[in-house]
Amino acid sequence: MIGGKYAEMFALGLRNMRGYKLRSFLSMLGIGIGVASVIAMFATAEGAEREILAQIGRLGVRNIIINSVKPAEQRQDSAGTSWVLRFGLTFRDHRQIAATVSTASQVLPVHTNSDVVWEGSRRVDGKLHGVQPQHMRLLKLDVTAGRSLTEMDNLLFARVCVVRPGLLRELGWFGEPLGHRLMVGEQYYEIVGLLAEEEFTGLTQKALNVDSRSFEIYAPYETVLKRHGTTSIIRKSGAMEATDVQLHQILVEVDEQDNVLATARMIQQILEKFHPERDYEMIVPLELLAQRQKAQQVFSYALLAIALVSLMVGGIGIMNIMLATITERTREIGIRRALGAKKRHIVAQFLTETVTMTAVGGCLGLMLGFLADWLLRTSTGWSTVVSGEAVILSMGISCLVGILAGLWPAGKAARMDPIAALRYE
């Protein structure tokens, strides 16, 4: 057939569909729902993936984060006379890693004190992180006003800190933040810098040892250790609990991304030796990234399989309709053959009709998909992303389904004996 004829056959297909409105609509809906579910599923998966990738990216792919963890069984101090719970990373761990792991370009200790922050008579439970100046850079804790912590602060045991605006709001301080002095525990700290408001969730929250309220206070490492010591006492529902943790976190930056996994293994070996009770945990963002991508791949295949099944179901519906259509239009097929249609003309006619139907169904599904995506986003708060790939994939597959579903009915139509078709009542 001469090119351009397909446009006409497409139009004819649309017209024939109008002849059987409800029936065509229902079978198109089958394809449409298939396409819509593909789009919605991929949007959800893509959204989840991007979120987790953003979280992992936030932690830095070249970083390794080791946090102290309270061991499961309450192990009392060996002397038996003390009620202080001792666990977690030590200064020695830090020295050992810094001295032996050559691929680590930074090994930064962190000591965290859970302390009460006072502003007049208002109090807020805050977290005082004693950190090295480079800590701020490695974890992209950038100040938006004032300055960050410096090496000099450490040397001078300066009582300065960097906080988030949220903490000041909670304390009811609405004056000039820079230069303002906060009382943390029994120590005054002068605010020298403000961090951006940032909310952490899930993985990043755990890795950065912060909570959702973002009431953390960053102060020089040496100052915090000198002024607060390593022991802290927490009053919990009347009872008191004292812990002695030297370091709450060790943050390692690896010189090159390729060395991250090897470095992590090396650190693991060092720590295993000193911590048989495993009172620490190691977070390797790069490793999580790899795991995540692998899981995502498996998930994608599963989604694709579900999508294919639903489109196949839609395709079977279309095939069913086309078989009925061909039986109903047997006479028309006989007439066309008698007037000079070759077999391939008949195949082309019914194939374009089927593809027209699935393409229209696909467009319908596209709209339904965007609607479903919007509903998911607004009602569940998931961050969904409709990717171009999902749109192209589902449209492509629905056209392919059209061709596959149309081939058999179209072939059946073309193989009809013209005379028998003409005599068909």
Place this chain on the structure above:
Amino acid sequence: MALLELDGINKVYGEGEVALHVLRDVDLAIEERELVALIGASGSGKSTLMNILGCLDRPSSGTYRLRGEDVSRLSDDRLSEIRNREIGFVFQSFMLVPQLTVLENVEVPLFYRGLPRPKRHAMAREVLGLVGLAARIGHKPPQLSGGERQRVAIARALVNDPLLLLADEPTGNLDSRTGEEILRLFDGLHAEGHTILMVTHDTRVADRAQRRVTIRDGRIIEDTAVEPAGGKA
């Protein structure tokens, strides 16, 4: 050389006990520009013969030569082309596509001939004017009367200017007045030089033909040339 030549044509439906011998040793030759009436009782095999002549059906045995070419050797595609270009078929029961308009119905053979749309429109309009249906172009077959449908079918058969016009009882479904109009149309086409084979069991219709072929139980029992009788009634 005759336009078409049938040589010992047999057509058998079914096999063994239930075999139905519809055509038996049919020999027939038709020259160009002839107007032939094929007469016979219902069930005598007229439509079967027409279908074979129209390359829609294949004989069980015997040879059919169209302009000297043995049709049985031709491919399915080539037969489609012959039906499209050389033969105009007017079926016993119109055989129009109900979803298509009158104009589109007439355009169908032109579509398969591969002509562009404007050309098709022009040709279909012209031939519809010829059969006096220019005003009904946009209607669909169910909206037309029997005579009008028959004329659409004739227009469609003529639109590709075929060598051979096969009309299977073109007046069978019509009242005598409309039938007369249709017959006059065929007279005109014959006068223009078309070769026409018309099936009828109405002897009055047959009287207008130059040649009458009578078929009974699948055999040609009579083949006579007649004086052009009354002509115009």
